[in-house]
Amino acid sequence: MLIGDLAEKSGLSVDTLRYYEKIGLIPKAPRDGGGRRVYDAAMLRWIDFLDRLKATGMGIKDRLRYADLRGKGAASLGLRRQMLERHRGKVAEDIARLTEVLSVLDDKIDLYRKMEAGGPVDPSFENCARTGHGAQ
C-alpha cells in the first residue's frame, strides 16, 4: 500500500501522513525500489486509533508520547495504560460537560421559540433564571 491508498483509507491527507511520520507519530515507513513509502494494514489500524485519540481531544504532544511508548514495546504497557486511563477520565468529563450544555441549549431553543411566537415571557424568565442565561 502506497501513501495515496493509505490516505484514502485513513481519511487523512498525504501531507498529513508525511507530517505525522516527520514528527514521529507514525513509524518511518519502509521504502520500495523507487524510494516510495510502503504501508501495511497494521499501520491503518494504528492511524485509526490515533484518530480516535485525536477526535476525543488528545493533543499532538500526548499522542506523540503515546506513540513513543508504543515504540518501546511491552515494557511500556503500564505507562500506556496509565495514559489511557487519564484520557478516559477526561473523555468522561467532556461527555458530562457536553450533556449539561445540551440541556442548556434545549432550554434556550425552547425560550426562543416562545419568544418568536410572541408568547408569555414569564415562564421563559424562570427558565432563564434556572439556566443562568437569558435570551442571548
Place this chain on the structure above:
Amino acid sequence: MLIGDLAEKSGLSVDTLRYYEKIGLIPKAPRDGGGRRVYDAAMLRWIDFLDRLKATGMGIKDRLRYADLRGKGAASLGLRRQMLERHRGKVAEDIARLTEVLSVLDDKIDLYRKMEAGGPVDPSFENCARTGHGAQ
C-alpha cells in the same frame, strides 16, 4: 466592575477580554472617567454563555456570527435559534462519538491490564478483533 474583576469572575484573562472586544465577540464596554472599561453583571452572563458555546466546540467565527445576531436584537431570534439548533446537533454527535471511544478505551485498558498480568492473550485478541484495534 472593572476588567480585572470580570476576568477573575469569568475565568478569562484580561488580555482575552480585550481581544474579544476587539474582534466584536463582546460589545464595546463603556468607560469610566479614566478611560477604563466598566462592566455589569449582564456581561458576565453573556461571557459565560459564550464560554459554553466555546467549550462545546463552537469556533470563534460562529461565536462571532452569533454575537453579531445578538446585537441585532429580537429580529434575529429565528436565526439565533437556527444556529443553536445546528450546534445542538453537533454536540449530540460529539457525545455519541465520545461515548463510543469511551468503550474502546475501556476495552483497551482492560486488555493492557491482562497483558501486564501476563494473562491469556486469546480473549484479549477477540476483544482486539471486536474493537478493531489491538494492543497499541
Place this chain on the structure above:
DNA sequence: CTAGGTGCTGGAGTGCACTCCAGGTCAAGA
C-alpha cells in the same frame, strides 16, 4: 518512448485563538 500521474524533499505559509510586550496613563492608599 513519452506523457501523466504519483511520489519525494525541505521549507514556507495558513488559520485559529490567544498571549505578551513596551511604553504610557490613572487612581487610591501610606
Place this chain on the structure above:
DNA sequence: TCTTGACCTGGAGTGCACTCCAGCACCTAG
C-alpha cells in the same frame, strides 16, 4: 505627595496542527 498597582493602546509573538509549494524522480499505460 509619592508610590504602587491596575489599566490603556497598538502591535508583535506563540503554539498547534496542519497545508501548500517548487522542483525533482520514478513508473506505468498507450
